[in-house]
Amino acid sequence: MTTIFKKLTRLIFLVMAFCNQAFAQSITTKQILWTTDWSPNGKLIAVGGNTDTLKIYRERKLKPYKSFPVKSTITRIKWHPTKNIIVVTTQNSTDKSTIINLETDKKLN
Numbered sequence: 001m002t003t004i005f006k007k008l009t010r011l012i013f014l015v016m017a018f019c020n021q022a023f024a025q026s027i028t029t030k031q032i033l034w035t036t037d038w039s040p041n042g043k044l045i046a047v048g049g050n051t052d053t054l055k056i057y058r059e060r061k062l063k064p065y066k067s068f069p070v071k072s073t074i075t076r077i078k079w080h081p082t083k084n085i086i087v088v089t090t091q092n093s094t095d096k097s098t099i100i101n102l103e104t105d106k107k108l109n
Helices: 003-019
Strands: 033-036 044-049 053-060 064-069 075-079 083-092 098-101 104-109
Touching: 053 083
Parallel strands: 033 075
Antiparallel strands: 033 044, 044 053, 044 075, 053 064, 075 083, 083 098, 098 104
16 A cells, blocks of 8 residues: 555544544534644644644554643644644634644643
């Protein structure tokens, strides 16, 4: 299999595991997966939605790596192209978009 196909397969599995079904919305809890993004090295994937948490998984077997509380719906996640930093944008909140340094686990506003 190609690397892209492997990553796509893992992403689909993550959506299914995150929402307990083949859609990006859980019927029972009304959680919606809005956004995902791979780290530049392809070893981590960040996932966000209206779950009040940014979740980061390891690429291998989709094991949880880190999570960060976010008080609102995460609408977009973007990794820095060379650093272990993520930009998180939100909506429906007084919280502003934030930058998270994964090496220090600190939020920068």
